[in-house]
Amino acid sequence: AQTVTQSQPEMSVQEAETVTLSCTYDTSESDYYLFWYKQPPSRQMILVIRQEAYKQQNATENRFSVNFQKAAKSFSLKISDSQLGDAAMYFCAYRSVFTARRAQKLVFGQGTRLTINP
């Protein structure tokens, strides 16, 4: 079974600075998807960024980018120019590539609470 570990329960950063959230995962599969979701106090889980494991190029979405290290099974999220609205719980998640037999569930880590200091 796949597992996802986020070793930083809490992180804080000054507004406009850069912060990196860590995520490691364990799997025996060679192809899969990885995600970062953001959950603000409003509770809505919002997709931040996604990465296909077969792509060597790291995904980027505006101020958000990932450092995907497949061999190390590491998937960190970098937030540049942090803004007050970035404050939230951030969850790393894993999903198998679709097949009729594979579980299509998302496997989540425990989350990292990010605080932005003005």
Next chain:
Amino acid sequence: DAGVTQSPTHLIKTRGQQVTLRCSPKSGHDTVSWYQQALGQGPQFIFQYYEEEERQRGNFPDRFSGHQFPNYSSELNVNALLLGDSALYLCASSTRTGYTQYFGPGTRLTVL
């Protein structure tokens, strides 16, 4: 384009009661997954519905059951509620082969 919607927003029940939570998927999506998120934890997969059938199930007892309707909307039913069932219940929708799940705002269930 409407996103994933869930109802109700909050719910308070007592032990032993039964509860039904509802979810409407994002337009164009045909697959619905349910997750339970205990306070301070990451979401845990309950089950997934496609073509009105339960396709996959996580490690949850039979007290948790569901249904999917022809319009792809879904219900989560929990019988014989326990205090430990208190959690945020999240619904996520996707296409059958699409790899991204989009989440609704959740239903906060409190069991007293």
